[in-house]
Amino acid sequence: MRNLPSPQMAARLLACVRERRPRVHCLMNTVVQKFTADGITVVGGIPSMTSSREEIADFVAKADALTVNLGTLDAEHRAVILRAVEVANAGGKPWILDPVHCDYSPSRLAFARDLIALGPTIVRGNRAEMELIGETGACLRIQTGPVDHLADGRATVRIANGHRWMAAVTGTGCLSGGVIAAFMAVEKDPLNAAAGALAVTGVAAECAARNAAGPGTFGVALLDALSALGEAELVSHARIEHDQG
Numbered sequence: 001m002r003n004l005p006s007p008q009m010a011a012r013l014l015a016c017v018r019e020r021r022p023r024v025h026c027l028m029n030t031v032v033q034k035f036t037a038d039g040i041t042v043v044g045g046i047p048s049m050t051s052s053r054e055e056i057a058d059f060v061a062k063a064d065a066l067t068v069n070l071g072t073l074d075a076e077h078r079a080v081i082l083r084a085v086e087v088a089n090a091g092g093k094p095w096i097l098d099p100v101h102c103d104y105s106p107s108r109l110a111f112a113r114d115l116i117a118l119g120p121t122i123v124r125g126n127r128a129e130m131e132l133i134g135e136t137g138a139c140l141r142i143q144t145g146p147v148d149h150l151a152d153g154r155a156t157v158r159i160a161n162g163h164r165w166m167a168a169v170t171g172t173g174c175l176s177g178g179v180i181a182a183f184m185a186v187e188k189d190p191l192n193a194a195a196g197a198l199a200v201t202g203v204a205a206e207c208a209a210r211n212a213a214g215p216g217t218f219g220v221a222l223l224d225a226l227s228a229l230g231e232a233e234l235v236s237h238a239r240i241e242h243d244q245g
């Protein structure tokens, strides 16, 4: 019988990330590099962010997981992404694709589809992006929003945590991709890893909203809350539901 995600499992995985300090390499957009790196750091991971063609293979080879984010895509970034994915796949390292704004541009959507054919561990996007992406084959599909929907063909999971101010701060989706990557580095089952990461982010957001005056202070409070989140608080507030597929 498969061990499906639970609040207790999320707490165990958070403890593992804090203890093992996994390295996460991010090919991130230029808009939210700092916010994403901070998010990975405060949950316990170690981010690296270079996108230099000369160095990418070495950085991915030393990383425990990779995040590929299409937010500010250009020809150079495409080439670097393809090299990073090649190295990740060769090393059996988990990687997550965030097809940011693939709903704005047919060429970006086509590139996202090409990347999905290369076998990411997870594809995560918002509703508009994931509706266009459609099925994601063998990899875990995550559509975030007020409720996060995870499906891997065998089971579906819903995470009903978070706060509406997450949609008012640029980069919470990108940050969630970085946090998910840190959890993938310590947990082989992508469904468990992603559910744990999204429950952690969502419960931290609920804590942060209590200490914030609006979206601006909420962004900072979210980093504080991710850093301070206690395992007992996570277990009592995480709202994780699942159906065996």
Ligand SMILES: Nc1ncnc2c1ncn2[C@@H]1O[C@H](COP(=O)(O)OP(=O)(O)O)[C@@H](O)[C@H]1O
Pocket (backbone or CB within 6 Å): 125, 126, 127, 143, 144, 145, 146, 147, 148, 161, 162, 163, 164, 165, 166, 167, 171, 172, 173, 174, 176, 198, 201, 202
């Ligand atoms: N209205 C909402 N209520 C609670 N959580 C939300 C809400 N909107 C987004 N989130 C959370 O914010 C994060 C980013 O999700 P989303 O807004 O779908 O992605 P993106 O930032 O890529 O557009 C996810 O962790 C999601 O759970």
Ligand SMILES: Cc1ncsc1CCOP(=O)(O)O
Pocket (backbone or CB within 6 Å): 029, 030, 031, 032, 071, 072, 100, 169, 170, 171, 172, 173, 174, 175
């Ligand atoms: C606004 C914007 N433009 C290119 S990347 C980016 C950030 C998107 O961040 P998120 O999807 O996490 O809100």
Ligand SMILES: [Mg+2]
Pocket (backbone or CB within 6 Å): 100, 101, 125, 126, 173, 174
């Ligand atoms: Mg996004």
